[in-house]
Amino acid sequence: MLYALFVHGSPFQSKACHSALTFAKAIIKSQEHQLKGVFFYQDAVLIGNGFSQNPRDEFDLQNAWQTLSKEHNIELSLCIAAAVRRGIISEQESQRYELKSANLAAEFKLEGLGTLVSLMNDCDKVISFK
Amino acid sequence: MSNTLIHITSSPYSGLKVKEALDLAMVLATFEQKVELAFSGAGIALLHQDQQPSNEQGKALFKMLASFEFYDLDKLYLPASQLPSDEAKITSLASVLSDQEWTDMLTRYQHTFRF
Numbered sequence: 076m077l078y079a080l081f082v083h084g085s086p087f088q089s090k091a092c093h094s095a096l097t098f099a100k101a102i103i104k105s106q107e108h109q110l111k112g113v114f115f116y117q118d119a120v121l122i123g124n125g126f127s128q129n130p131r132d133e134f135d136l137q138n139a140w141q142t143l144s145k146e147h148n149i150e151l152s153l154c155i156a157a158a159v160r161r162g163i164i165s166e167q168e169s170q171r172y173e174l175k176s177a178n179l180a181a182e183f184k185l186e187g188l189g190t191l192v193s194l195m196n197d198c199d200k201v202i203s204f205k
Numbered sequence: 206m207s208n209t210l211i212h213i214t215s216s217p218y219s220g221l222k223v224k225e226a227l228d229l230a231m232v233l234a235t236f237e238q239k240v241e242l243a244f245s246g247a248g249i250a251l252l253h254q255d256q257q258p259s260n261e262q263g264k265a266l267f268k269m270l271a272s273f274e275f276y277d278l279d280k281l282y283l284p285a286s287q288l289p290s291d292e293a294k295i296t297s298l299a300s301v302l303s304d305q306e307w308t309d310m311l312t313r314y315q316h317t318f319r320f
Contacts, residue, residue, distance in 0.1 A: 117225050188232040195207045
């Protein structure tokens with residue numbers, strides 16, 4: 076079965092991003108299922124803030140997602156409108172808004188909600204984490 | 206084409222959740238996906254008529270409902286068991302469902318996203 080994950084809970088105020096990561100790992104480990112992509116919406120886009128500094132003695136959730144993406148070629152998309160509103164800025168958006176810097180973390184991409192629509196149509200199941 | 210229910214259970218004025226849920230509904234409809242909306246709990250507050258929030262209190266999200274018909278977003282539901290008191294009037298854009306109709310409605314969709 077082909078899966079997509081739709082994550083919309085904050086990485087700081089909920090366990091949505093943690094639970095989604097666990098689920099993603101289970102799909103990848105499985106022989107019979109595949110993960111097509113992960114779409115982050117609402118406060119979940121904060122996972123892509125490259126300026127956030129994780130305490131060294133705590134689990135680094137952003138790094139875990141980046142590693143998963145790199146090792147298994149999983150696309151991590153952040154809703155562009157939700158991200159820009161919350162100050163998650165790519166190089167391209169930094170130029171558009173004439174800002175001094177960008178902070179989108181590596182392995183994450185800013186995408187429109189159309190990407191979520193494609194995932195919904197391409198996959199057998201979309202699992203939501205709030 | 207997917208068949209999606211956006212189920213709003215959060216208060217429209219407690220944060221961005223409801224605004225972004227409505228944005229998602231409109232984008233799905235723009236991409237010609239079938240979308241319907243259900244309201245329960247604190248989410249029903251969005252359906253109250255005569256709301257006049259100031260800028261500081263939040264965007265007047267209920268005004269978005271009036272534009273929904275242009276996106277073919279004309280199926281809005283709430284359960285009869287959660288109808289507010291007579292003092293709070295509910296927009297005529299929404300259909301009130303009996304408990305059985307509500308339960309049946311919730312099972313009709315390929316995707317359900319709850320905000």
